[in-house]
Amino acid sequence: MTNSKLIYLDNNATTKVDDRVVEVMMPYFSQYYGNPSSIYEFGGKNANAIKDSREIIKDFIGAKNQKEILFTASGSESANTAIRGVLSGDRSKNHIITTKVEHPCVLNVYKQLEKEGYNVTYASVNSSGELNVEEIYDAVNEKTALVSVMYANNETGAIFPVEKIVEKVKSINPNTKVYVDAVQAAGKININVKDTQIDMLGISGHKFHAPKGIGALYVKSSVLLTPLIIGGHQENGRRAGTENVPFIVGMAKAALLAQEYQNVEDTKVKYLRDKLETGLLSKIYNARLNSSASIRVPNTTNIGFEYIEGELILLNMNDIGICASSGSACTSGSLDPSHVLKAMGIPFTALHGSIRFSLSRYTTEDEIDYALENIPPIIEKLNNISPFQNELKELKRRKGLI
Amino acid sequence: MWNYSEKVMEHYRNPRNVGSIEDADAIGEAGSLSCGDMLKLYLKVDDKGIITDAKFQTFGCGSAVASSSILTEMIIGKHIDEARKITNKQIAEELGGLPPEKMHCSVMGHEALEAAIANYYHEEIKPHEEDETVCYCFDVSKSFLENEIKNNNLKTVEDVINYTKAGGGCGRCRGKISEILDSVNAVKKVEKLTKTQMIIKINNIIEKYISPELRKDGGDIELIDVDENKIKVKLSGRCQVCNRSQLTLTHFVEATLRQHIDENIEIIQVKND
Numbered sequence A: 001m002t003n004s005k006l007i008y009l010d011n012n013a014t015t016k017v018d019d020r021v022v023e024v025m026m027p028y029f030s031q032y033y034g035n036p037s038s039i040y041e042f043g044g045k046n047a048n049a050i051k052d053s054r055e056i057i058k059d060f061i062g063a064k065n066q067k068e069i070l071f072t073a074s075g076s077e078s079a080n081t082a083i084r085g086v087l088s089g090d091r092s093k094n095h096i097i098t099t100k101v102e103h104p105c106v107l108n109v110y111k112q113l114e115k116e117g118y119n120v121t122y123a124s125v126n127s128s129g130e131l132n133v134e135e136i137y138d139a140v141n142e143k144t145a146l147v148s149v150m151y152a153n154n155e156t157g158a159i160f161p162v163e164k165i166v167e168k169v170k171s172i173n174p175n176t177k178v179y180v181d182a183v184q185a186a187g188k189i190n191i192n193v194k195d196t197q198i199d200m201l202g203i204s205g206h207k208f209h210a211p212k213g214i215g216a217l218y219v220k221s222s223v224l225l226t227p228l229i230i231g232g233h234q235e236n237g238r239r240a241g242t243e244n245v246p247f248i249v250g251m252a253k254a255a256l257l258a259q260e261y262q263n264v265e266d267t268k269v270k271y272l273r274d275k276l277e278t279g280l281l282s283k284i285y286n287a288r289l290n291s292s293a294s295i296r297v298p299n300t301t302n303i304g305f306e307y308i309e310g311e312l313i314l315l316n317m318n319d320i321g322i323c324a325s326s327g328s329a330c331t332s333g334s335l336d337p338s339h340v341l342k343a344m345g346i347p348f349t350a351l352h353g354s355i356r357f358s359l360s361r362y363t364t365e366d367e368i369d370y371a372l373e374n375i376p377p378i379i380e381k382l383n384n385i386s387p388f389q390n391e392l393k394e395l396k397r398r399k400g401l402i
Numbered sequence B: 001m002w003n004y005s006e007k008v009m010e011h012y013r014n015p016r017n018v019g020s021i022e023d024a025d026a027i028g029e030a031g032s033l034s035c036g037d038m039l040k041l042y043l044k045v046d047d048k049g050i051i052t053d054a055k056f057q058t059f060g061c062g063s064a065v066a067s068s069s070i071l072t073e074m075i076i077g078k079h080i081d082e083a084r085k086i087t088n089k090q091i092a093e094e095l096g097g098l099p100p101e102k103m104h105c106s107v108m109g110h111e112a113l114e115a116a117i118a119n120y121y122h123e124e125i126k127p128h129e130e131d132e133t134v135c136y137c138f139d140v141s142k143s144f145l146e147n148e149i150k151n152n153n154l155k156t157v158e159d160v161i162n163y164t165k166a167g168g169g170c171g172r173c174r175g176k177i178s179e180i181l182d183s184v185n186a187v188k189k190v191e192k193l194t195k196t197q198m199i200i201k202i203n204n205i206i207e208k209y210i211s212p213e214l215r216k217d218g219g220d221i222e223l224i225d226v227d228e229n230k231i232k233v234k235l236s237g238r239c240q241v242c243n244r245s246q247l248t249l250t251h252f253v254e255a256t257l258r259q260h261i262d263e264n265i266e267i268i269q270v271k272n273d
Helices: A019-025 A041-061 A075-087 A104-115 A133-139 A162-172 A245-260 A262-283 A310-319 A339-344 A365-385 A389-398 B006-013 B062-075 B088-094 B100-120 B142-151 B157-164 B174-192 B195-216 B245-260
Strands: A069-072 A095-099 A119-123 A144-150 A177-181 A200-204 A215-219 A287-289 A300-305 A354-358 B026-032 B037-045 B051-059 B133-135 B219-227 B230-237 B266-269
Touching: A019 A245, A041 A069, A041 A215, A041 A245, A069 A075, A075 A104, A075 A144, A075 A177, A075 A200, A075 A215, A095 A104, A095 A133, A104 A119, A104 A144, A119 A133, A133 A144, A133 A162, A144 A162, A162 A177, A245 A262, A262 A287, A262 A300, A262 A354, A262 A365, A310 A354, A310 A365, A310 B006, A310 B062, A365 B051, B006 B062, B026 B100, B037 B062, B037 B100, B051 B062, B062 B088, B062 B100, B088 B100, B088 B142, B100 B157, B133 B142, B133 B174, B142 B157, B142 B174, B157 B174, B195 B219, B195 B230, B195 B245, B230 B245, B245 B266
Parallel strands: A095 A119, A095 A144, A144 A177, A177 A200, B230 B266
Antiparallel strands: A069 A215, A200 A215, A287 A300, A300 A354, B026 B037, B037 B051, B219 B230
16 A cells, blocks of 8 residues: 655655765765865865865855854754853853754753753744843843754745844843854755854755754854864864764755755745645645744645644645655654644644645655645545544634535 | 564555444543554443443554454444453454564553543543553553563563563663562462462472571571462571571561562561360
8 A cells, every 4th residue: 555656755854865866976975985185185175175065065055164164964953053162261150041942952952951060941833933132131141151042944835034133132142152053954055154143053954955964053253162972183173083974065065956956945945835835725624734834934834633633634645645744643652742742732633633734845846736736635634533533624614615 | 573473564554443423332542642653542331331332533553453443343343341351462362463562552552441441330440640651651550560461471570561561661660660570460360370389389498598507506497388479487496496587587587588589578477285
């Protein structure tokens, strides 16, 4: 029954590595395998490759100079390095502000820091997933060491006004540092730290068609960072470990391609996302839009199917070759549903049946048409299994369908 | 991706006996919408007590639907008292096993079956207020946990989360769950030990932890008899005449044995005639 079709609508989880990325990486495995730190030309070639890549990533996020870019192994490492690295100094400044909807790779660092004696303020979001920025401003005080806000949310795609936030935060306390987790923004929208006061910003290659296992961290030149990984002199002494040359080269290529395809994100990807979203909402009476933030990345939609459960929806979609992900508890093995949807106050009726669809430049109109044709019957089938027949009927009545 | 058995996949893809029975003779419910899974089970029972039809409606994941579906197949044709003997373990086994994190789905099936049978016999289900709620995230009571720990031989807090969901939300009740595990499993330990094993164990503890302390004060202790959790001992040497010997017995001897064997141990002093 498993379908040979593959319709990949889970690009916020990871993306297909672009063939052109693979191509530029290949020589750095078996041909140019020298250590970039070596003195001879064979190693030096790799040092140059890293330098060129750093220049590309610098331009990709709009940094001022190459020294502001550190290569890491993941978005999680970027976040851990930034947060831990900037906090190590003054323990009297023990206050941190973040949001309730950060990715676990950021959120769990703060949970840990709370155990280590930091006070953390978690700003809330509204029912559309938009950040209540006033809560951040109200919380900033002279003890605030760090404010940490994601650029775009992975589950809803909501874009947070990080530039405005950093400006306001710095006007209240100029010494407060600001970290921006831009993992879900990079490659989807244009990032330009140059004109902002953002101190640190993290990205991850595999979210924009580079392979898994490579990330980058922007650290403004005026920011002192204590390294997380201590050892050799690499990355200006801020991240020890022999550089992962092929992956660095690959991520740089992916960044170039992302810039080249930025208009595709804004046009084709957005068009297809909107087509999928409006199509599902109009065809399925128990579908409700969770991701209703007014500013969103172009590729993400999050839809709650009321009175049915997310894992079951995903399993049935898998059978017809459609890949997406769910905010339901059951899919992750944890028993708690998505902290993001809970923070938004999504009603229980839709919370467990929430599905995130995330597209990419590879998504085609045929695929979206296929999804629109085949998802509604699945939902209909699952509605029939639900014990909430009366509630479903009521929903139908309210929509004027019976 | 879960490592579901072929049978689980077959049942969530093609669930059997979906729906409701208009004139059901019994209805049982388990779980809730807010907890993320819920099962409604409908039974038709003939005058001989045979379950002639069963239907279900489930809000839940693949394994929840599969557990419900297979349960209906397992009970149709059975006498209601036979059906009552079905355990959650059997539901999971019939499905070719469930991932550990999904065992709670089989527990939910079993719970709904119990509720339906209680409904059939017009038995009263223990009102919730009388019972202590342990997990507020998933509304799980103490007595339910004790039963599941006993029936499924659960050993760790993780086991309890996998089977009952309790502790799987905010996690605040995990300490409490750990206490319940200890108390249920401690009782079991006493039940399991034969009298000879018990005597050997007590003597070992006396030798290792108790006698050395008493000897320091010129006294000693001797085990006379064991009657379930009542342990008869005789003090000797200077302990016999010490006016604080009763304190020694409860605060030291009894406490030490309770710590090593069972909370319910009682020390009875046998005096010289």
